[in-house]
Amino acid sequence: MKFVDEFRDPEMARRVLERIHAVVEEIPTTAQRPLQIMEVCGGHTHSIFRYGLEELLPDKIEMVHGPGCPVCVLPMGRVDDCVAIAEQPDVIFTTFGDAMRVPGSKKSLQQANSDGCDVRMVYSPMDALDIARKNPRKNVVFFGLGFETTMPSTALTLLQADREGVTNFSLFCNHITIIPTIKAILDSPDMVIDGFLGPGHVSMVIGKAPYEFIASHYKRPLVIAGFEPLDILQSMLMVVEQIRDGKALVENQYKRIVPEQGNNNALKAVGEVFELREFFEWRGLGSIDHSGVRIREKYARFDAERLFAVEPAHVADPKACQCGEVLKGVLKPWECKLFGEQCNPETPIGALMVSTEGACSAYYSYGKIDVKQAV
Amino acid sequence: MNKPKRTLRAKTITMAHGAGGKAMRDLIEDVFVGTFANPDLEQLEDQARFELAELMQSGAQLAFTTDSYVVDPVEFPGGDIGSLAVNGTVNDIAVSGAIPKYLSCGMILEEGLDVELLRRVVVSMKAAADKAGVTIVTGDTKVVPKGKGDKIFINTSGIGVIPEGVDISATNCRVGDKIIVNGLIGDHGAAILNARGDLALDVTLETDCQALNELVQTMLKVCPDVHAIRDASRGGVATVLCEFAESSAVSIRLQEEQVPVRDTVRGVCEILGLDALYFANEGKLVAAVPADKAEAVLAAMRNHPAGKDSAIIGEVIESNYNRVLVKTHFGGERILDMLVGEQLPRIC
Numbered sequence: 001m002k003f004v005d006e007f008r009d010p011e012m013a014r015r016v017l018e019r020i021h022a023v024v025e026e027i028p029t030t031a032q033r034p035l036q037i038m039e040v041c042g043g044h045t046h047s048i049f050r051y052g053l054e055e056l057l058p059d060k061i062e063m064v065h066g067p068g069c070p071v072c073v074l075p076m077g078r079v080d081d082c083v084a085i086a087e088q089p090d091v092i093f094t095t096f097g098d099a100m101r102v103p104g105s106k107k108s109l110q111q112a113n114s115d116g117c118d119v120r121m122v123y124s125p126m127d128a129l130d131i132a133r134k135n136p137r138k139n140v141v142f143f144g145l146g147f148e149t150t151m152p153s154t155a156l157t158l159l160q161a162d163r164e165g166v167t168n169f170s171l172f173c174n175h176i177t178i179i180p181t182i183k184a185i186l187d188s189p190d191m192v193i194d195g196f197l198g199p200g201h202v203s204m205v206i207g208k209a210p211y212e213f214i215a216s217h218y219k220r221p222l223v224i225a226g227f228e229p230l231d232i233l234q235s236m237l238m239v240v241e242q243i244r245d246g247k248a249l250v251e252n253q254y255k256r257i258v259p260e261q262g263n264n265n266a267l268k269a270v271g272e273v274f275e276l277r278e279f280f281e282w283r284g285l286g287s288i289d290h291s292g293v294r295i296r297e298k299y300a301r302f303d304a305e306r307l308f309a310v311e312p313a314h315v316a317d318p319k320a321c322q323c324g325e326v327l328k329g330v331l332k333p334w335e336c337k338l339f340g341e342q343c344n345p346e347t348p349i350g351a352l353m354v355s356t357e358g359a360c361s362a363y364y365s366y367g368k369i370d371v372k373q374a375v
Numbered sequence: 376m377n378k379p380k381r382t383l384r385a386k387t388i389t390m391a392h393g394a395g396g397k398a399m400r401d402l403i404e405d406v407f408v409g410t411f412a413n414p415d416l417e418q419l420e421d422q423a424r425f426e427l428a429e430l431m432q433s434g435a436q437l438a439f440t441t442d443s444y445v446v447d448p449v450e451f452p453g454g455d456i457g458s459l460a461v462n463g464t465v466n467d468i469a470v471s472g473a474i475p476k477y478l479s480c481g482m483i484l485e486e487g488l489d490v491e492l493l494r495r496v497v498v499s500m501k502a503a504a505d506k507a508g509v510t511i512v513t514g515d516t517k518v519v520p521k522g523k524g525d526k527i528f529i530n531t532s533g534i535g536v537i538p539e540g541v542d543i544s545a546t547n548c549r550v551g552d553k554i555i556v557n558g559l560i561g562d563h564g565a566a567i568l569n570a571r572g573d574l575a576l577d578v579t580l581e582t583d584c585q586a587l588n589e590l591v592q593t594m595l596k597v598c599p600d601v602h603a604i605r606d607a608s609r610g611g612v613a614t615v616l617c618e619f620a621e622s623s624a625v626s627i628r629l630q631e632e633q634v635p636v637r638d639t640v641r642g643v644c645e646i647l648g649l650d651a652l653y654f655a656n657e658g659k660l661v662a663a664v665p666a667d668k669a670e671a672v673l674a675a676m677r678n679h680p681a682g683k684d685s686a687i688i689g690e691v692i693e694s695n696y697n698r699v700l701v702k703t704h705f706g707g708e709r710i711l712d713m714l715v716g717e718q719l720p721r722i723c
Contacts, residue, residue, distance in 0.1 A: 001638050004645060010705055046648070052707020097719035110716075121719070123574065123647075229705055345715040365712050 007228030013056075016233040021058050023240045030060040036192050036329050037061055037239055040182060041199035042069025042357030043227050049362040051229040057236065064329035065352075065359030067181055068199055070146040071098050072351040072358040073282045076315040078174055079104030085141055085172060085308050086117040092135060094128035095143040096150075097121045098355050103348060105315045109143075125157035125171075132161070132169035141304045145174040149201040151293070152266035155273040158295075158302050172304035173295050176280055178202055179210050180291040186218045190330050195239040197232065198224040200254045205270075207262025211250045219248040226254040273299055281314065283351035284323030323350040326359060333360040340364060381405055388488040393518030406490075407480070407514055410497045411504075415477075415512040423477065423512035430476070434536035438473035440464060441532040449492065449526050451570040453581030457499035459657055460529040462586045465507045466606040469588035470660055472543045472595055473535030475507060480514040480531055485524035496527060507586035509533070535588075540599060547602040548623035552691040553669035555662045557590060557676055558583070558684035560612050561640045564654025568643065576646070578639050585658030590681040597675045598668035607659045610714060613652040615661045616689075616699045617713045623663075626694035629711065632704045633688045649718050652711065663691060 024030055039045060045065045048054055054063055067073055079102050086093035086109065093109070100110045100121060113119035118138075122128050125142050132140035144154040154171060161169045178199060185191060198211055203224045214222050221242035225235035235253040242249060252258055273295060280292025295303040304310070317323070320338055325331040333339055333352065343349040345361050352360035383405040391398035408416050415423050430437070444460040461478065468475040480500065484493065504511055562583040569580045587606060594601055603623070605615045612634070620627050636644075636651045644651050658681065664672050669687060676682035692700075699711040 001641055001645075004641075008704055013705055049709060051703045051705045052701075052709045053705070054707075056705070056707050100719055101716060365710070365715075 004228070007226070007230045008051075009230065013230055013233055016230065016237055017056055020061075020233065020237050020240060023237065023244050024058045024060050027240065027244050034060045034062045035194045035240065035243065036064050037195050037197065037236065038064040038066045038185075038193045038329060039197040039225070039232075040066040040068040040178065041197075041202070042072065042355065043201065044197055044199075044225060044232060045069065045359055045362055046357045047227050047229060047232055049365075053229060053232060061236070061240070062329075064193055065326075065333075065362070067185070067282070067285060067327050068147065068178060068202075069355050069357035070150075070176060071102055071355035073176070073284060074099070074102055074145060074174065074351075075281045075283045076103065076105045076317075077281065079108065080106065080315065081310045082109055082143055082172065083107055083112045083117075085304060085310065086112050086119055088139070088308060090138050092118045092120060092131055092138045092140045093143065094120050094122045094131060094140060096123075096145070099143060099145060102354050125154050126160070129157050129161055129166065129169055132166055136168060138168060140169050141308075142169070142171050143174070144171045145176075147176060147178050147199070147202045148205040148270070151175045151270050151274065152205060152263070155269040158273050158299060159269060161302060162299065167301075170302050170304040170307050171295060172310075173274070173293065175274065176282070176292045177276075177290075180288050181282065181285065182214065184285065184288050184291075185328055186214065186220070188328055190328060192329050193220065195220055195243055196222040197235050197239065198222045198250070200224060200226050200231075200257065203252070203254065203258045203262070205263050205266045207258070208250055208252055208260050209262075215248045215250050221248050222250050224250070224252045224254050224258055226257065272296075283317060284321070284327055286324070317351075318349050321350040323352050323360075326352055333363040336360070383490060386490055388484045388486060388490060388493065388518055390486055390518055390520065392484070393516060399516065403514075403516060406494060406497055407516070410494075410501050411480075411511045412501070413510050413512065415510060416514070423479075425477070430536055433474060433538070435539040436473075436537040438468050438471045438535040438537050439532070440467040441530065442467060443528065443530040445525065445528050446567065447525060448570055449496065451582060452566055452579070454584040454657070455496055455499050456527055456529055457496035458503040458584050459582075460531045461500050461503035461507065461509070462584050462657060463608065464531040464533040465509055465586045465588055466608075466658070466660070468533045468535035469586070469591045470543070470604040470606050471535070471537055472541035472591060472601075472604070473537040474592070475509045475533055475535040475588050477512045478504065478509050478531050478533045480511050480529065482514070482516045483524055483528040484516065484518050485526050486518055486521040488526055493527065503586065507588055541595060543601055543604050545603050545605060545619055545622040548619050548625050548627075548663040548691050549602060549665070550625060550691050550693045551666045552602055552663040553666055553687050554616070554627060554629070554689040554691070555664055555669065555673060555676065556607070556612060556635065556686060556688050557587070557660050557682040558658075559635045559637045559640070560607070560656055560659055561636055561644070561651035561654035563657045564611065565640045565643045565651070567655070574643075574647075576643065578642070580639055580643070583656055583658040585681050587658060587660050587681060590676065590679050591660070593675050593679050593682075594662065594664075594672050597671050598664060600668070601662055601664050601672070603663040604660050607656045607661050609655050611651070611653040611655060612659070612661055613650070613699070613711050614713055616711065619661075619663060620697045620699050623691075624697055625691045626696055627689055627699045628692050629689035629699060629701045631701050633686055635684050635686050653714055653718050666690070
């Protein structure tokens with residue numbers, strides 16, 4: 001398949017892997033402790049497991065699976081709010097598919113749907129707007145979630161609704177922004193990360209500049225990476241080469257998609273519709289300053305939070321849950337007390353077990369550890 | 376005897392068509408008996424009756440199965456709920472090595488259903504049954520009020536006869552067995568997803584819906600000792616392999632690059648973040664075949680229209696863990712587990 005198979009060429013992968021192995025051998029500190037490289041984005045986590053990349057990398061590289069899975073870091077309280085909105089009379093609640101199963105403190109949207117709410121899966125916010133046009137007597141709410149990747153399409157949909165004068169469409173805004181969260185992880189005293197694979201699709205929108213502080217202030221290399229297995233391997237090579245050479249730069253491996261300056265039109269739409277919240281609650285990480293956005297006053301009539309008077313319900317993460325430590329690279333998923341026992345994909349307790357992009361779920365389903373034991 | 380005595384003139388199904396009176400007789404005699412057209416059904420008894428002696432001539436054991444069909448949309452590229460309801464049950468019988476003989480047909484119709492649509496579905500059932508060499512010998516019809524069903528639900532049960540000496544079971548996989556699939560996987564799942572229309576993808580995808588009974592008999596001719604066969608319907612090839620591993624207490628290693636998947640289906644998977652190994656099929660089987668017979672079985676399968684894209688996709692390996700491992704195209708390895716819930720498209 002064109003534009004896919006080229007990025008999965010095993011021969012090319014073998015050559016890149018050889019170079020990664022060679023470069024890592026030249027880094028003296030790896031004799032004492034392995035390098036810890038964080039892939040920030042859940043899409044990368046998925047590819048790494050899907051293609052079994054981790055076991056192809058040198059033992060001296062440990063992957064730390066980052067917080068970039070928007071479904072995983074959604075706090076339970078927010079799911080409860082979604083269910084509360086969906087339970088209002090005459091509401092059609094629309095959502096991306098993988099948010100259907102995220103557990104709230106009482107139920108998921110999937111369960112709400114079985115209990116009689118009208119919850120519909122859509123592939124784009126424009127589909128939700130279309131449902132609103134076709135159901136003028138219903139209030140159609142779109143569950144906006146995700147990082148800067150999905151923010152522009154939500155913003156543009158809202159602006160479209162505004163232009164058309166659609167009055168029965170609103171947005172329950174749970175968009176979050178990745179930079180403050182990377183900063184929070186870097187500021188954490190037990191942080192052990194040596195370098196980053198930077199998010200690909202987020203960077204397509206925000207460009208390269210917002211990451212510069214990671215290199216200049218925290219002296220860690222970051223390479224913006226694509227999602228195909230060869231993208232990930234090449235980016236890994238770029239990161240370890242920087243570490244070997246004592247450099248800390250922001251580089252862009254995903255040039256075919258990510259412009260250095262980001263996407264100006266997308267950023268304009270986002271800036272027009274959204275503003276930063278003072279703080280936002282993340283599952284597993286707690287409250288992080290300026291890490292979420294809300295709808296500006298100007299578009300208040302499209303804001304489900306205002307329309308349905310949602311008081312953000314605070315539901316604490318379960319006490320035993322160690323997602324925070326796993327996210328920071330302090331614990332491996334299977335070192336968590338709950339992993340695989342109380343916490344598994346059928347009954348997830350922590351954020352990272354929720355979506356297939358979550359590190360724990362990926363470990364559980366694709367069984368990285370088991371592969372070695374199983375044969 | 377062959378001409379229906381009564382004619383259904385209604386354009387839509389009403390509650391009267393399930394009420395046991397004249398309207399129901401019109402529906403049954405015109406649409407069902409008229410179309411399925413066979414002497415067993417035309418008796419209009421409450422049950423079909425078979426000569427035991429005749430069944431006993433063709434084998435040693437009876438195979439009996441049932442399945443219900445509730446697909447949305449009812450008609451989709453390459454098939455409809457009718458062909459699905461016949462082939463699905465035929466295949467459930469066939470993968471035991473049995474020769475399918477008779478089917479029942481229970482229909483639950485939603486009030487307001489277009490009679491023309493119903494006729495098309497029933498004609499399609501008849502065509503599928505003829506092709507598979509089975510007879511629909513008994514049936515039942517119910518009508519539910521509008522909103523209490525979704526157009527048409529069909530249940531079919533089936534009876535087949537297992538020839539002497541055939542012993543196919545998911546518990547029979549042995550270390551060294553080759554895993555064979557009879558063609559491109561995931562077509563049905565992808566076609567249904569696409570036919571629902573909310574993907575707005577500009578692709579042509581058809582269901583793979585077909586009967587597998589002839590193909591299974593072809594395989595058994597070459598190798599009467601085929602160890603395990605299952606049709607890979609809901610849950611896809613991945614689920615069948617997990618069942619094999621669990622039931623036979625073995626592990627299976629799959630070679631990802633050997634698994635035949637159509638480019639269009641791969642494309643759908645790439646876009647939505649789904650895995651074709653979990654997509655439903657309606658004309659695909661997965662078999663565990665003794666290694667020394669695998670090439671011969673494969674060749675015979677490829678010579679049959681229902682198996683022309685057959686491929687060896689993996690083998691049964693020694694292990695204490697009863698898991699399915701996938702060797703990726705890339706040289707990496709991962710574990711293939713059963714699905715938790717349904718496959719949901721990923722956000723980004």
